[in-house]
Amino acid sequence: MKFSKRIEAMQSSPVRKLVPYAQAAKAEGKKVYHLNIGQPDVKTPAVFFDAVRKFDAQVLEYALSQGIPELIDAIVDYYKANGLNYDSGEILITNGGSEALMFAMLAVCDPGDQILVPEPFYTNYNGFGSTVDVSLTPVTTTAENGFHLPSKEEVLAAITPRTKAILLSNPGNPTGVVYTKEEVRMLADIAIEKDLFIISDEVYREFVYDGEVHTSFASMEDAADRVILIESISKRFSACGARIGSLACKNKPLIAQIMKLCQGRLCVPTIEQVGAVELYKMPKSYYDEVCAEYKGRRDIVYKALQEMPGVLCEKPKGALYVVAKLPVEDAEEFIIWMLKEFDYNGETVMLSPAEGFYATSGLGKNEARIAYVLNAEELEKAMNCLKEGLKAYTALKK
Template sequence: MPHISNKGKLMPESPIRKLVPYADLAQEKGKKIYYLNIGQPDIKTPEVALNAIKNNNISVLSYSHSAGFETYRKKLATYYQNISPSITHNDIIVTTGGSEALLFAMGTIADAGDEIIIPEPFYANYNGFAIASGVQVVPVISTIENNFGLPPVSEFEKLITPKTKAILICNPGNPTGYLYSKEEIDQLAAIVKRHNLFLIADEVYREFAYDGLVHHSILSVEGIEENAIVIDSVSKRYSMCGARIGCLVSKNKEVMSTAMKFAQARLSPPTFAQIASEAALETPQSYFDDVISEYKDRRDLLVSELRKIPNVKVANPGGAFYCIAELPVADADVFAQWLLEEFQFENETVMIAPAGGFYSTPGAGKNQVRIAYVLKKEDLKKAVHILKTALEQYNS
């Protein structure tokens, strides 16, 4: 019998999606499930984006340029010029989601066996992208006690080896919602400058910052233009997860010319999705104002309700729409499956994402879960009440 690759064997299951078969069975049994596991916003996609598809009269669905439509990239450049005035459309490659941008970045800067330092917990698919690229993730641990803030600079520097190629952050963070301060971004910039490394920032949640906090893009830091690589996406910004359009942004010409070879190898990003994404750039600021206000209210309610549950610890996110909660259970994977297979409260249950998959350190985050506050406030409140009831029964 033929054998699959070791790479395939090592590829991790998604902690966000691996419980879907149990959720499907629960639904077949008639249970209502409150989905707290996946970052699929219920916010409406901007009409301007949907109308661009509905009202299009394309007669041939052709390839685009491998870097994406020039018209789209020029409009994107105008958007990024609010962050860094020198950005042009030549500093942007449109990708099939932020995921492809991450793969292009890793393929561009690292060879098999090279290392990328990432503060953990981090977006679970970084592990998968690293394995697919032959890259070794080197974690530097942030803690719930510190609200998942940036670990000390000394913790990064003692991990740097000749194989280290980059530091990768998600800002604001998925799964933590942590928003890095200007001081923290400047500290990272100093490290990569001192050690001649790349700084990759996944900034797909850039618009979602709360409590008067401000997002600080690495594109705005002077002196690291050759080090900085930004990963971005329309998925969360415009509630367009299904469009699968992202981009890679860098002023480093060698990075961009190399990434372009990867872009050419996959031909081009999808045409209709680019049309919708280009139109989405016309979305008025009032849309974001309303969305940010709604997410902040949801966050406040979720954190407040979670903190009422005995022995539950929760970090307070400054951005995005996730939080990490530490539960009084030995194994969040077992508990999450139990919620779907065996538990029900008035024929309802919740689906959560075990946080162990958001770490690369074995055993880390074993009693933590990621919760996405992408449900309406009344549903969030009900979901937390169900979770509280479940914990009482589970630990009785």
């Protein structure tokens, strides 16, 4: 039996593909610190579970395809609190930010079209792209330049007649970059000049450190009808398993088109939406606390990496990740070795190989993404374990 070229061309998630090695390590009795996946250990706010417990309908009905009105209204208010202006007819609830991203691609691209994306980028963009026969055209950014964008000319040079959109996460996964207002403006100008959509993935909006300011593409009013805003409760409220995201756009005809996709998949789980309503009502102090917690974790990871011989990285300014160059030839081989062959007092660490976060082949081979999603004590242990692992591995390779 033959499978489709489309499915065969799709890459396995670099974040998840090494999981069997982690499972084998655990079966051997090793403790594995998971710094490979953005699964935070921060508690989901109790209001979510309280709302779910109070849910007392006799029938668990389909919800409306666009999402329950209470959740849409709560997001309208959340946007307002962030200085962004969307009305309830401009927002669709989706099965995670993932579905919102895929719907956006489907709605603005035909098979064979291209989307411009700064690399390294959130690796699942690759998977979503291959699902809908859209290729990603990378604009390479580097640690040396803080993963900021190259000049306008360089970005323009990567645009072809088949480019339909610019896609980026801001703050950035995996780089931790927070794009400046000038960069956001520059991309908005390019989108207007070249008649492109901007798929702006702002799921880490609140995770910004060191006084950096996040500029939303939604604040660029002259580009409003081409900005598709992607949100998720996964990291914002540490509710990854709820699978609630959303898509917002001021271009109502586009929303009407995407609504057809929403109708086709019927609805998003009803009970999780009920819980999510309460999350979007959390006070500002909630975000401040969570942000302070992650900043502390970022500091631990960055300091530890600075002290490891041969490791190079840029201090991330946002999100929950850092990309580090390791003193190894092949980061994936090292990560597998850490799981298969190494332990430090019965413990080891799992990272994500960064190669799959690039579209340009050959880039990222000696890099790994580290997600600082564990509490301070566990992170200290994990980073110490990584230091010992690197020491042992580099000695072995000499």
